[in-house]
Amino acid sequence: MFMQSPGEDSYSRNTSGFSQGKMSVVKLEECRERLRTELDNVVDFWLKYSHDNVHGGFFTCIGKDGKVYDELKYVWLQGRQVWMYCRLYRTMDRFHKPEILEAAKAGGAFLRKFARVPGTSSGQWKCAFCLTRDGKAVKIQRTIFSECFYIMAMDELSRVTGDEDMQLEAEEMMKQLIYWVQKDSSGLGRPQLPGDIPINSMAVPMMLLCLVQQLVEGRGQEVVQKYRELGNWCVQQILQHIQRNGTAILENVSPEGSELPGCLGRLQNPGHALEAGWFLLQFSAESGDEELQRTAIDKFVELPYQYGWDKEHGGLFYFLDVDGHCPTQLEWSMKLWWPHCEALIAILMAYSQTKRPELLERFSQVYEYTFSHFPDAKSGEWFGYLTQEGRVALDLKGGPFKGFFHVPRCLYMCERILDDLLATKDSAI
Amino acid sequence: MFMQSPGEDSYSRNTSGFSQGKMSVVKLEECRERLRTELDNVVDFWLKYSHDNVHGGFFTCIGKDGKVYDELKYVWLQGRQVWMYCRLYRTMDRFHKPEILEAAKAGGAFLRKFARVPGTSSGQWKCAFCLTRDGKAVKIQRTIFSECFYIMAMDELSRVTGDEDMQLEAEEMMKQLIYWVQKDSSGLGRPQLPGDIPINSMAVPMMLLCLVQQLVEGRGQEVVQKYRELGNWCVQQILQHIQRNGTAILENVSPEGSELPGCLGRLQNPGHALEAGWFLLQFSAESGDEELQRTAIDKFVELPYQYGWDKEHGGLFYFLDVDGHCPTQLEWSMKLWWPHCEALIAILMAYSQTKRPELLERFSQVYEYTFSHFPDAKSGEWFGYLTQEGRVALDLKGGPFKGFFHVPRCLYMCERILDDLLATKDSAI
Numbered sequence: 076m077f078m079q080s081p082g083e084d085s086y087s088r089n090t091s092g093f094s095q096g097k098m099s100v101v102k103l104e105e106c107r108e109r110l111r112t113e114l115d116n117v118v119d120f121w122l123k124y125s126h127d128n129v130h131g132g133f134f135t136c137i138g139k140d141g142k143v144y145d146e147l148k149y150v151w152l153q154g155r156q157v158w159m160y161c162r163l164y165r166t167m168d169r170f171h172k173p174e175i176l177e178a179a180k181a182g183g184a185f186l187r188k189f190a191r192v193p194g195t196s197s198g199q200w201k202c203a204f205c206l207t208r209d210g211k212a213v214k215i216q217r218t219i220f221s222e223c224f225y226i227m228a229m230d231e232l233s234r235v236t237g238d239e240d241m242q243l244e245a246e247e248m249m250k251q252l253i254y255w256v257q258k259d260s261s262g263l264g265r266p267q268l269p270g271d272i273p274i275n276s277m278a279v280p281m282m283l284l285c286l287v288q289q290l291v292e293g294r295g296q297e298v299v300q301k302y303r304e305l306g307n308w309c310v311q312q313i314l315q316h317i318q319r320n321g322t323a324i325l326e327n328v329s330p331e332g333s334e335l336p337g338c339l340g341r342l343q344n345p346g347h348a349l350e351a352g353w354f355l356l357q358f359s360a361e362s363g364d365e366e367l368q369r370t371a372i373d374k375f376v377e378l379p380y381q382y383g384w385d386k387e388h389g390g391l392f393y394f395l396d397v398d399g400h401c402p403t404q405l406e407w408s409m410k411l412w413w414p415h416c417e418a419l420i421a422i423l424m425a426y427s428q429t430k431r432p433e434l435l436e437r438f439s440q441v442y443e444y445t446f447s448h449f450p451d452a453k454s455g456e457w458f459g460y461l462t463q464e465g466r467v468a469l470d471l472k473g474g475p476f477k478g479f480f481h482v483p484r485c486l487y488m489c490e491r492i493l494d495d496l497l498a499t500k501d502s503a504i
Numbered sequence: 505m506f507m508q509s510p511g512e513d514s515y516s517r518n519t520s521g522f523s524q525g526k527m528s529v530v531k532l533e534e535c536r537e538r539l540r541t542e543l544d545n546v547v548d549f550w551l552k553y554s555h556d557n558v559h560g561g562f563f564t565c566i567g568k569d570g571k572v573y574d575e576l577k578y579v580w581l582q583g584r585q586v587w588m589y590c591r592l593y594r595t596m597d598r599f600h601k602p603e604i605l606e607a608a609k610a611g612g613a614f615l616r617k618f619a620r621v622p623g624t625s626s627g628q629w630k631c632a633f634c635l636t637r638d639g640k641a642v643k644i645q646r647t648i649f650s651e652c653f654y655i656m657a658m659d660e661l662s663r664v665t666g667d668e669d670m671q672l673e674a675e676e677m678m679k680q681l682i683y684w685v686q687k688d689s690s691g692l693g694r695p696q697l698p699g700d701i702p703i704n705s706m707a708v709p710m711m712l713l714c715l716v717q718q719l720v721e722g723r724g725q726e727v728v729q730k731y732r733e734l735g736n737w738c739v740q741q742i743l744q745h746i747q748r749n750g751t752a753i754l755e756n757v758s759p760e761g762s763e764l765p766g767c768l769g770r771l772q773n774p775g776h777a778l779e780a781g782w783f784l785l786q787f788s789a790e791s792g793d794e795e796l797q798r799t800a801i802d803k804f805v806e807l808p809y810q811y812g813w814d815k816e817h818g819g820l821f822y823f824l825d826v827d828g829h830c831p832t833q834l835e836w837s838m839k840l841w842w843p844h845c846e847a848l849i850a851i852l853m854a855y856s857q858t859k860r861p862e863l864l865e866r867f868s869q870v871y872e873y874t875f876s877h878f879p880d881a882k883s884g885e886w887f888g889y890l891t892q893e894g895r896v897a898l899d900l901k902g903g904p905f906k907g908f909f910h911v912p913r914c915l916y917m918c919e920r921i922l923d924d925l926l927a928t929k930d931s932a933i
Contacts, residue, residue, distance in 0.1 A: 136767070136832070144829045145766040195695075203697075211699030264695075266624075268632075270640030337574040338565070400573045403565070403903045405835040405889055460834055462891065474832045 100497065106442065107493040113450065114486035118163065118170065120455040120472070121156070121479040126178060130209045132185035137473035140454045144471070146208040150190050152478030153206075154224030157182040159483050161231040167487070176235060183232045183241070185210065190225055196262035199251060205475075217265045219252055223282045226252070230289050249286060253305065256283065274327045274335060277344075280312035281351050288357060310358060310367065313351050317374050323397045324348040324379055338403055343395040345383025346414020352376040353421040353488075356428060372425045372434075380418065380437055388464050389444045391415060409468060410461040412477070415445040416485035420492075427492050457482050529926065535871065536922040542879060543915035547592065547599065549884040549901070550585065550908040555607060559638045561614035566902035569883045573900070575637040579619050581907030582635075583653030586611040588912050590660040596916070605664060612661045612670070614639065619654055625691035628680060634904075646694045648681055652711045655681070659718050678715060682734065685712065703756045703764060706773075709741035710780050717786060739787060739796065742780050746803050752826045753777040753808055767832055772824040774812025775843020781805040782850040782917075785857060801854045801863075809847065809866055817893050818873045820844060838897060839890040841906070844874040845914035849921075856921050886911050 124141035125133045127148075135152040136145035160179035163170035189210030194201040202221035203212040215221075226245045233241035255262055256279060265271070287306040291299050315332035318325045326342040327335055334340050352375030359367035383391045390410035394402040401407070418441045426434035448465050449457040451472070459477040460469035471477070553570035554562045556577075564581040565574035589608035592599035618639030623630040631650035632641040644650075655674045662670035684691055685708060694700070716735045720728045744761035747754045755771040756764055763769050781804030788796035812820045819839035823831040830836070847870045855863035877894050878886040880901070888906040889898035900906070 138829060144825075145832075147766060192697075205699075207699040212697040213699035215695060215697065266644060266693075268621075268641040268644065270634075270636040270642035337576060396573075400567060401898050401900050403574075403898070403900065405838060405898065408897060409834060463897075468837060468892075469830050469832070469834065471830050471832065 103493055103497060107490055107497065109446065110486050110490045110493070114483060114490060115169075116455050117457070117479075117483050117486065118175075121483075122174065122178065125156070125473065125479065126181070127208065130185070131181050132189075132206075132208075132210070133182055133479070135473045135478045136475070137456075137471065139451070139470045139472060141472070147213065147475075148185075148206045148208065148210075149475050149478070150186070150202055150204055150206065150221045151224045151476070152473075152480065153182055153186050153190065154221070154226075154228035155478055155480035157186065157228035158224070158231045159479055159487075161228075161235045163483070163487065165231070165235050166491075179232060180236065183228060186225060186228055187241075187244070190221070194262050195264040199262045200248070201262075201264075202248075215264070217263045219255055219263070219279065220282065222248055222252055223286060226286055227289055245290065249290065252283070252286075257308075272335075273330050274339070275312055275315055275330050275332070276327050277313065277316050277324075277347055277351060280309040281347070281354060284309035284313065284354050284358065288354070288361075306358065310355065313355065314370065316348075316351075317370075319397065321374065322378075323382070324351075324374060325397060338396065338400070341397045341400065342402070343379075343382065343397055344393070344414075345379040345391050345395065346393070346411070346417050348375050348379035348383075349391075349414065349421040350417035352379070353417070353424045356421070356424050360428065368428060372429065376421045376425045376434075380422070380441075383414070384440075385410075385463065390448070390461070390463075390465060391418060391441075392463075406460075408463040410448070410463065410465060412445075412449050412457050412459040413481040415441060415449065416481040419445060419485050420488045423489050423492050427496055532922055532926060536919055536926065538875065539915050539919045539922070543912060543919060544598075545884050546886070546908075546912050546915065547604075550912075551603065551607065554585070554902065554908065555610070556637065559614070560610050561618075561635075561637075561639070562611055562908070564902045564907045565904070566900065568880070568899040568901060570901070576642065576904075577614075577635045577637065577639075578904050578907070579615070579631055579633055579635065579650045580653045580905070581902075581909065582611055582615050582619065583650070583655075583657035584907055584909035586615065586657035587653070587660045588908050588916075590657075590664045592912070592916065594660070594664050595920075608661060609665065612657060615654060615657055616670075616673070619650070623691050624693040628691045629677070630691075630693075644693070646692045648684055648692070648708065649711065651677055651681055652715060655715055656718055674719065678719065681712070681715075686737075701764075702759050703768070704741055704744055704759050704761070705756050706742065706745050706753075706776055706780060709738040710776070710783060713738035713742065713783050713787065717783070717790075735787065739784065742784065743799065745777075745780075746799075748826065750803060751807070752811070753780075753803065754826060767825065767829070770826045770829065771831065772808075772811065772826055773822070773843075774808040774820050774824065775822070775840070775846050777804050777808035777812075778820075778843065778850040779846035781808070782846070782853045785850070785853050789857065797857060801858065805850045805854045805863075809851070809870075812843070813869075814839075814892065819877070819890070819892075819894060820847060820870075821892075835889075837892040839877070839892065839894060841874075841878050841886050841888040842910040844870060844878065845910040848874060848914050849917045852918050852921050856925055 124137050127134055132148050132153055133156050134143045134146060135149050136143060136147065138144045157179050160175050164175045164179065189206055190202045191200045192203050192212050192215060201215055202225045203214065204216040204221050205213040207213060226248050229241045229245035233239065284306060287302045287309065291302050315328050316324050318328065318334055324343065325334060325340065326344045326347060327339050329335055352371050355367060355371035355375055359371060382395065385392055391414040392407065393409050393411050394404045394407040396402050422434055422438040422441060426438060448461060451458055456472040458467045458470060462468045553566050556563055561577050561582055562585050563572045563575065564578050565572060565576065567573045586608050589604050593604045593608065618635055619631045620629045621632050621641050621644060630644055631654045632643065633645040633650050634642040636642060655677050658670045658674035662668065713735060716731045716738065720731050744757050745753050747757065747763050753772065754763060754769065755773045755776060756768050758764055781800050784796060784800035784804055788800055811824065814821055820843040821836065822838050822840050823833045823836040825831050851863055851867040851870060855867060877890060880887055885901040887896045887899060891897045
């Protein structure tokens, strides 16, 4: 029952017509139409199945047909869903609906009430990783990510509600996050061990850069100034992951930007590199930094697409070892939904900034694989976890790490980029 | 390159002849011969590739052809390798060789020197989960398992060296383990959270029962007395995992033995249930408890084999959900080496105690799948991780969780059981 899906070579089926050589405005319009319809369906799915009207917050463990199979509430996904609802409500007319605003506010209220728990260091707050249905903390991670998504939720929610306390809360949590990352991480609760060397894990500067862009968007010079230095620091930390004379993006490097020994140092996560790529492209567009734009496209879009794409079965590998050893992650060869979401955004954004036709070719390849494998035409939303061959390995629609975030963010970003592209009646398309 | 292996339906190939209907002494002798040869090869592989003659201890991250791909030393696997070397040296003439004793002593010395680190509670010691090549602690788990394998190593090593300090050390660590499990777990370092309810996870009573059997084996009445109550407690804790009116073994239950909500409560791990099965069979044989023997065979051998076996592709699933939901573990449908090792021991032991022919049929089915899929005829040792269809997904021979333990323990146990079976010229075979 977990094996449904198109045949093994279906990734090569041409569903968009892009790769028939000639790009055309018509094809892009068809693509935008598909993205728009998908986004509407995905929003409907989560509005229909994920709301807990008894205790508040969102169910995220949702099965193939929308049934809740576990009531635990994962804080990453609570924060992400609040953020996504607000972003859609705030920036897209067709989602500017009371039910979406109400859902976002209810989710935000649940987060504010239950997500924060006292940290191990006095005076510091942590966010739990996982809560019971009624909000009791089950688990706290010794990382910064629950806090990151809490900040995203509070800042975006403050923009639609005008609630300045929320914005203040986001800024307060951000201050603590910066302290943990740049000054002293002991508040995260990890024991200091002699063999546990400090590392620059790409996820950290990526998330911080994402938060900087969130917090400064459309705000005054004062806020922009406040985070300018941090933004530049994040970019430099991300660029440190370009290794092997520019031929590879490595997931973990030393704080000085040198390669680390062993599996940790050789680990590659193509989807993560592509996500970093579009964060950098956004940053370079805002700052007008053309060299950064070139680096982002060459090293964080083209490169991970080249080494990350499975030439045999199509799709992006989840993990790779830069020297070709077998990764120790059991799921290394699986095809996950989110790297494909990030690839679609990164490649389309790179195309929209450069109009280089080969980027549109790449977009079409990822688009074809993605839309022929992940969406569930029968019950809605997308499958998240395929085998290397492209068959559905886990048929859940939501789980501890899959919620209302990567799919709608991808559809939303790509629709907007296509809107801009198609608005400029540029015959170069 | 990770896709090598027999074809998809190869599990149904008959390599032993067992399932051609008539059991015969000849077939069992062929089987014992194969097991013996495999054990010799596997021991040679680890003697050749895993020893660190510079810093001591064992490399466990070993690639397809024996190459070390990561130098981290995982403490579970250090302890297990010491135990396995000692057990082979002590109980099998052909392994009673100086090089095996020396390797065990060197591994034990590395463990004693580096594995123990101060715990979070004063006066308590923890064992690290992972060390650098030169013995610096990298990570400490907030569980009891590193300590369990430390105890196994020290006790078994003390038996071959006659070093009473080591036995004392094992007993001391055991005392602390019992305190963590039965009195106060705060020393493990997990924060007490309101939503983090106490659970009876099968791994804990299983490991403790295994340690009790290790510590009392062949020792005087005083030691047997000392651990009798604990042994009985472990058995009762394990039996609590029989749920759904005896139709399912669940991996996690409440301390009172009732089913837990959500994925956690519905989780099944057939290989783990089968491993518990042969621990219980050993215990029932020693105590002459026939009712426990029946329960062990019906509920912990027959039952997990029935629900755990993949009717489509063969092999045992790694995880299942008792209600048929999709497990959230990405690797749920993969075929891992160790559940098959545990199944071979459990089913053959059940047969040896009962001589029920259908058990030998089951053994032959698991034997055929296992030996047609996991051993690497080219480079030695076994692959550990196959896709659901039975293709090699990870081609490493050793990793963070695969070392010199499950394969040799299985081959060793099965060879000994067959020795006994074939020694009694019982025509019922």
